[in-house]
Amino acid sequence: MTDAPFSPAAMRGAVDLTSLVRAAAAPPASAAPPAPGGGGPAASGAAPTGGLVRDVDDVSFGEMLELSSQVPVIVEFYAQGLAPSLGAIIASYGGRLALATVDGNRAPQLAQAFQVQQVPAVAAVIGGRPMQLFVGMPAEAELRSVLEEVLQVAAQNGVTGVLDVAAGEDAAAPVEEPLAPLHQEAYDAISRGDYAAAVEAYRQQLAQAPRDQEAVAGLAQASLLLRLDGATAAGLRDAAAAGPHDADAQLAVADLDLSGGHVEDAYGRLLDVFPHLDAEGRTAVRTRLLDYFEIVGAEDPRTIAARRRLTALLY
Numbered sequence: 001m002t003d004a005p006f007s008p009a010a011m012r013g014a015v016d017l018t019s020l021v022r023a024a025a026a027p028p029a030s031a032a033p034p035a036p037g038g039g040g041p042a043a044s045g046a047a048p049t050g051g052l053v054r055d056v057d058d059v060s061f062g063e064m065l066e067l068s069s070q071v072p073v074i075v076e077f078y079a080q081g082l083a084p085s086l087g088a089i090i091a092s093y094g095g096r097l098a099l100a101t102v103d104g105n106r107a108p109q110l111a112q113a114f115q116v117q118q119v120p121a122v123a124a125v126i127g128g129r130p131m132q133l134f135v136g137m138p139a140e141a142e143l144r145s146v147l148e149e150v151l152q153v154a155a156q157n158g159v160t161g162v163l164d165v166a167a168g169e170d171a172a173a174p175v176e177e178p179l180a181p182l183h184q185e186a187y188d189a190i191s192r193g194d195y196a197a198a199v200e201a202y203r204q205q206l207a208q209a210p211r212d213q214e215a216v217a218g219l220a221q222a223s224l225l226l227r228l229d230g231a232t233a234a235g236l237r238d239a240a241a242a243g244p245h246d247a248d249a250q251l252a253v254a255d256l257d258l259s260g261g262h263v264e265d266a267y268g269r270l271l272d273v274f275p276h277l278d279a280e281g282r283t284a285v286r287t288r289l290l291d292y293f294e295i296v297g298a299e300d301p302r303t304i305a306a307r308r309r310l311t312a313l314l315y
Contacts (some may be wrong), residue, residue, distance in 0.1 A: 052163060053087045053099045058109040064100040068125040070161035072097055072154040074147070075130075077104045077111065077121040077261070080217050080295055085137060085191055086122070089144070095163035096151060100125075104261030105296050111261030117233050118225070118259035120190075126154045137191045180205070186218055195226035213294075220291035224255050231256075245273060247281035251288055263296055267306040274313050286310065 056064055064073045074097055078084050084101040104111040104119050114123045114130060122133045131153075133146055154160065179187060186201035202219035205212055233256055240246070240253040250273045257266035270285045277285065289310055293303050 052091055052095065052097070053084075053101065055084075055101045055103075056110075057102070057107045061100065061102070061107070061110055064098065065125060065128055067098055068129075069127050069159065071095070071163055072150050072159060073100055073125045074098070074133075074150070075100045075102060075110075075114065075123045075125060077102050077114070077116050077119045077123075079103060079105050079119045079221060079259070079261070080297060082119055082190060082218075082221055083187065085120070085187075086143075089140065089147075093147070097147065098163060105258075105263050105300075106261075108261050108263070116260045117256060118228055119261075124150050126150070126159050127157050136193050139192075182208075183214065183218070186222060190222060190225065193229075195222050195229055198222035199226055217294045220294045223291065224259060224295070227252070227255050228259060245276045247273070247277050247284050251284060254288065254292075258292055258295065263292075263300075263302050266292060267302060271306060271309050271313065274310075286314070 054060075054064065064075075067073055074086060074090060076084050076086050076099060078101060080103070084099075086099055087101075090097050090099040102110050104116055104121075110116075114121070114132065118135060120137050121135045122137075124131050124133055131150075133150070137143075138146075178184070182201045182205040186198040186205070189195070189197035189201060199219060199222045202215050202222055205215040206219065209215065231252070236249075236252045236256050239249040243249040250269055254266040254269045257263075257269065267289070270289055274282060274285050289306065293307060296303050298304075
């Protein structure tokens, strides 16, 4: 699915995230740990920060919401097999932007609040107000153009702080080990929206290393994105409503639910329809669920519950 970037004007009339954070009992910003190496208050005109890039969930997002009153916070939704990719670009703005990375599968309230339908998806928060930016990952030039628009909207709303990055590299993005060549090839393909190439790269990796669990999960994720490419949420949901026992229609909406972080909805839909399907349909649903288990993680409580229910239906 390919969507053009949203206009930052979408900020007007957006849903206020404050109620979400209060419901999640997020700690106040004053409870956040000091920046690494920070020995005291930030310099005048600079907002204190524990890092330009932070991985957050439904609870810890409260810190970033508070930070958005100082600088625009970019919010990047990802999932297992699709690592966040904006850290270096955000760091290049020298503290004028911050980045919150969110695993949509593990932060369902945030995914719902930002109306995330698939990942990667990017939004922003300015002064506590959310704005959708784009789905998928555009070229760097287009991405920077959107970020400049975000900064303009922020300035219009009096959000013009600069984060204190004097602590050094620790205040920016964490240093990660380089990916294996085929993993990097798949990651780059996903970033440019070429999901078929990503699937092929992961298949090549598994041909060389059949026990590479990251490649297994990556292949499942890339395959999901490829299936959704070019589809619309409304079209998929209409088809599923018209065919409640149509395996293909239910599988497509389950893909949509999972890509938006609605794990339990995806599992529940397929497990509910399973008893009503013929042998071919049941095989397709079972295979898709096994892919989902790889994407979400075998140790996730939702996966454990779904696997238990699938076993009961099989035997």
